[in-house]
Amino acid sequence: MMTTLSDPVVTPAVNDDKTLASPFLKCLVRLMRAQDSYGLWRGKCDAVLLANFTVTDEQRRAIPIIGDPDPYVMWKLDIFYAAVGLAIEERSDLLVSRTMEVSQEGFGRVLFTTKRLVLLSKTLRDVHRFGFNTLRDCAKTGTRLVNDAVAVINAYPDVARA
Secondary structure, three states: OOOOOHHHHOOOOOOOOOOOOOHHHHHHHHHHHHHHOOOOOOEEEEEEEEHHHHHHHHHHOOOOOOOOHHHHHHHHHHHHHHHHHHHHHHHHHHOEEEEEEOOOOEEEEEEEEOOOOOOEEEEEOOHHOOOOOOOHHHHHHHHHHHHHHHHHHHHHHHHHHH
């Protein structure tokens, strides 16, 4: 089942301004709004846009264990990891390359590198079920990935900047 931004069921009950103000979620919203070429999301609040990244346990149980990711899920995955890469660049002042390979069965890998240093390598599983229980989980996961990559840059600054 594919939900879209116009579906009322995806509108979250988010009253946590601290979560919505996290640097990672702000970066994610900027990327989503940058892709809004027709202005369909212009009037939507950030919480409504970010609701696309939440998949409750009940929704996740309704999705078959084995399945092919649809284009909408692939878009969510792509925009999430693009936000991770952009946040790494903002924190490190380095150009970061992202490589993401996902098979049609929903398994793959995402890799973030500088010219000579692997910053982050993550295995992707069950991509067709991609999403987070809450926006807070989304923010925590994105922030953790960014922090891990920046820690590698700080550990090997000469290699990262070479």
